[in-house]
Amino acid sequence: xxxxxxxxxxxxVVTREMTDEEFEQVLADEAYYNELKATLEEAAAKKAAxxxxxxxxGLTTDDLKALGLN
Numbered sequence: 001x002x003x004x005x006x007x008x009x010x011x012x013v014v015t016r017e018m019t020d021e022e023f024e025q026v027l028a029d030e031a032y033y034n035e036l037k038a039t040l041e042e043a044a045a046k047k048a049a050x051x052x053x054x055x056x057x058g059l060t061t062d063d064l065k066a067l068g069l070n
């Protein structure tokens with residue numbers, strides 16, 4: 001059974017099962033979101049690791065900007 005969808009068309013509210021096309025789009029959107037989330041989490045982890053390495057060298061991201069290395 002596919003999820004239900006509620007549509008409000010100028011006050012005429014209808015709740016029905018999603019069509020195959022609608023459900024496929026929901027699944028595609030969900031997969032895209034999960035991929036994007038993983039990419040952003042990976043980027044944040046890399047940034048944190050880089051900032052930790054800079055701190056170990058006694059530098060900050062502002063120091064890199066001042067040197068034109070950002």
